[in-house]
Amino acid sequence: MNNIFVYCESEQGVVADVSLELCTKARKLANQLKCKLEAVVIGTRLKGVEKQLFPFGVDVVHIAEGDALEPYTTLPHTAILVKLFQEEKPQIALMGATVIGRDLGPRVSSALHSGLTADCTSLEIGDHEEKKSNTVYKNLLYQIRPAFGGNIIATIINPDCRPQMATVREGVMKKEVFSETHKGEVKNIDVSKYVTPQDLVVKVLERHTEKSKVNIKTSPIIVSGGYGVGSREGFQQLFELASVIGAEVGASRAAVDAGFADHDRQIGQTGVTVRPKLYIACGISGQVQHTAGMQESSMIISINNDPEAPINKIADYVILGDVSDVVAKMIKYYKKNSK
Amino acid sequence: MKGLKIIVLAKQVPDTRNVGKDAMKADGTVNRAALPAIFNPEDLNALEQALRVKDQIPGATVSILTMGPGRAAEIIREGLFRGADNGYLLTDRAFAGSDTLATSYALACAIKALGGADLIICGRQAIDGDTAQVGPQVAEKLGLPQITYAEEVLEVTTKSVKVRRRLDNGVETVEGALPMLITVNGSAAPCRPRNAYLLQKYKRAVTVTERQEASNDYIELYHDRPYLNIVEMGVKDIDARLEDLGLPGSPTKVKKIENVVFQTKEAKILGPSDANIEGLMIELLSNHTLG
Numbered sequence A: 001m002n003n004i005f006v007y008c009e010s011e012q013g014v015v016a017d018v019s020l021e022l023c024t025k026a027r028k029l030a031n032q033l034k035c036k037l038e039a040v041v042i043g044t045r046l047k048g049v050e051k052q053l054f055p056f057g058v059d060v061v062h063i064a065e066g067d068a069l070e071p072y073t074t075l076p077h078t079a080i081l082v083k084l085f086q087e088e089k090p091q092i093a094l095m096g097a098t099v100i101g102r103d104l105g106p107r108v109s110s111a112l113h114s115g116l117t118a119d120c121t122s123l124e125i126g127d128h129e130e131k132k133s134n135t136v137y138k139n140l141l142y143q144i145r146p147a148f149g150g151n152i153i154a155t156i157i158n159p160d161c162r163p164q165m166a167t168v169r170e171g172v173m174k175k176e177v178f179s180e181t182h183k184g185e186v187k188n189i190d191v192s193k194y195v196t197p198q199d200l201v202v203k204v205l206e207r208h209t210e211k212s213k214v215n216i217k218t219s220p221i222i223v224s225g226g227y228g229v230g231s232r233e234g235f236q237q238l239f240e241l242a243s244v245i246g247a248e249v250g251a252s253r254a255a256v257d258a259g260f261a262d263h264d265r266q267i268g269q270t271g272v273t274v275r276p277k278l279y280i281a282c283g284i285s286g287q288v289q290h291t292a293g294m295q296e297s298s299m300i301i302s303i304n305n306d307p308e309a310p311i312n313k314i315a316d317y318v319i320l321g322d323v324s325d326v327v328a329k330m331i332k333y334y335k336k337n338s339k
Numbered sequence B: 001m002k003g004l005k006i007i008v009l010a011k012q013v014p015d016t017r018n019v020g021k022d023a024m025k026a027d028g029t030v031n032r033a034a035l036p037a038i039f040n041p042e043d044l045n046a047l048e049q050a051l052r053v054k055d056q057i058p059g060a061t062v063s064i065l066t067m068g069p070g071r072a073a074e075i076i077r078e079g080l081f082r083g084a085d086n087g088y089l090l091t092d093r094a095f096a097g098s099d100t101l102a103t104s105y106a107l108a109c110a111i112k113a114l115g116g117a118d119l120i121i122c123g124r125q126a127i128d129g130d131t132a133q134v135g136p137q138v139a140e141k142l143g144l145p146q147i148t149y150a151e152e153v154l155e156v157t158t159k160s161v162k163v164r165r166r167l168d169n170g171v172e173t174v175e176g177a178l179p180m181l182i183t184v185n186g187s188a189a190p191c192r193p194r195n196a197y198l199l200q201k202y203k204r205a206v207t208v209t210e211r212q213e214a215s216n217d218y219i220e221l222y223h224d225r226p227y228l229n230i231v232e233m234g235v236k237d238i239d240a241r242l243e244d245l246g247l248p249g250s251p252t253k254v255k256k257i258e259n260v261v262f263q264t265k266e267a268k269i270l271g272p273s274d275a276n277i278e279g280l281m282i283e284l285l286s287n288h289t290l291g
């Protein structure tokens, strides 16, 4: 009882990365709280699915299998989670901030009258003192997220209602195997006891999915390279930094023209305009046609070996040095210091 | 045949999309007063889908329901100029401090008080919170099925809808019976512009409060043209439990607010030493710029 639950998305029996990332994080929270980590998987072809989850430290896997449960529709998944949570009384419930998680999470929280915080960027455990009533709440989930167009960071808590629910976007948490030998328990859900025929009123008639394309426009962090990156191989290092810190890679026109990066990554007057939270300009001089597309970034870091480069004037931080040397150190020290 | 009843849920929001460095105060906080109040963009996409349904189904009506302070009546007028039939402003001190759950409870009670609807259409999310929670939470409170992330209502009858909706990596077409709640994605068609005739017709549409604050020049107008009255509703009109509204009805509490942006007037210049770069990474992690 009072464990941490992660709702795991799956397609044809394969658990989504975002769910494994959440399990990784939830395992750490469970250790801190000294409770168990339980996962819920709802869909088809789920035989053996627990083998994908145990290595991430999951102690109990609840499996609800049925043809009517995939592709996802709102009501049957809601019905299962709501009843399961009523029975199991989790203290924390997490799901991906995906189209599915953002469809399902609010339904479940509304049914259970529990608080839900969307798109958290960090989850921590901490205490809270309610001064007015002189009550101390121990071990709450701090749900940390940007608010107000990304300009402030809010820490949200749910002192009284359970479960404390949160959604997290893909790529925000790190996916890390907890232990290859970790073993847990499987509990099969009798779907007929949870889902009624009325829950099946919405039918999926047709579905087209494709691989996602580059999306620098919506990325909160952009690592952008210019002519000073020197080569396509140099850009590989920027991709590495980007994947480590959860960013997209952009480029100047000079870098695109030189063939270091593809055109769909060009930022500026004749490329895309971006307003990320953080823009890391690597070997970019900062001509106005480039800065037109990125000057509204909340924070700009320039890595350049020329102290007089124009971009330095609009930067918040300037690192005077060679791109490949500085980027390598960023990767190293990010890894060292991020939990 | 009774016409289809459509309620559009809409919100007035500060325009956070263009919070440039000039909308930030010296201490790094957002200057809310400097931001214009607008019709939440995706709620306009929702209004357009509602108006298209109305165009197709004879006798269908589109009502706008918004919860907010008195000045939120502005977006109801905006909706009337674009083709909505009427509007309801849900406003009461008891709603102050509502999180998404308390908001959805109030909206659900208001919808019930209005006799329900065949279709409830709202934007996917509001730009001042980006939570995408209120739509599904209202649906749950009303016991209705939902279709979120809708891009287009493809077919509609008085009994069912067929909708194309956006997925993380594609699209799907779904169908369901009415009544139904739909949330509309920003990738849907933009809302039609104001209509010159409707602008004339509704330019004096006001709430009771606004009427009392203004001069009495047009008092008879509101008697002769009832459509100019934007209905104001408070707690007493919606049969809601006080303990489930506003701050007391909100399970989530804000513990702390931190500013992400800290203005450095001049760039901080660092050499490429290990210590400098490690220091910077630690700083960016601890102020949540990274991680």
Ligand SMILES: Cc1cc2nc3c(=O)[nH]c(=O)nc-3n(C[C@H](O)[C@H](O)[C@H](O)COP(=O)(O)OP(=O)(O)OC[C@H]3O[C@@H](n4cnc5c(N)ncnc54)[C@H](O)[C@@H]3O)c2cc1C
Pocket: A225, A226, A227, A228, A229, A251, A252, A253, A254, A255, A266, A267, A268, A269, A270, A271, A282, A283, A284, A285, A286, A287, A288, A289, A290, A293, A303, A304, A305, A306, A309, A321, A322, A323, A324
């Ligand atoms: C009509 C028009 C439209 C344009 N549209 C765009 C646009 O949309 N986007 C765009 O980006 N440009 C655009 N441009 C081009 C723009 O004017 C610049 O030419 C271009 O942005 C320069 O790219 P850059 O900064 O990568 O290259 P450069 O100007 O060559 O700068 C390279 C920088 O890298 C630094 N550097 C070199 N080696 C290293 C190293 N080893 N370590 C660290 N730093 C190093 C140098 O000091 C220099 O600052 C447009 C131009 C025109 C005329």
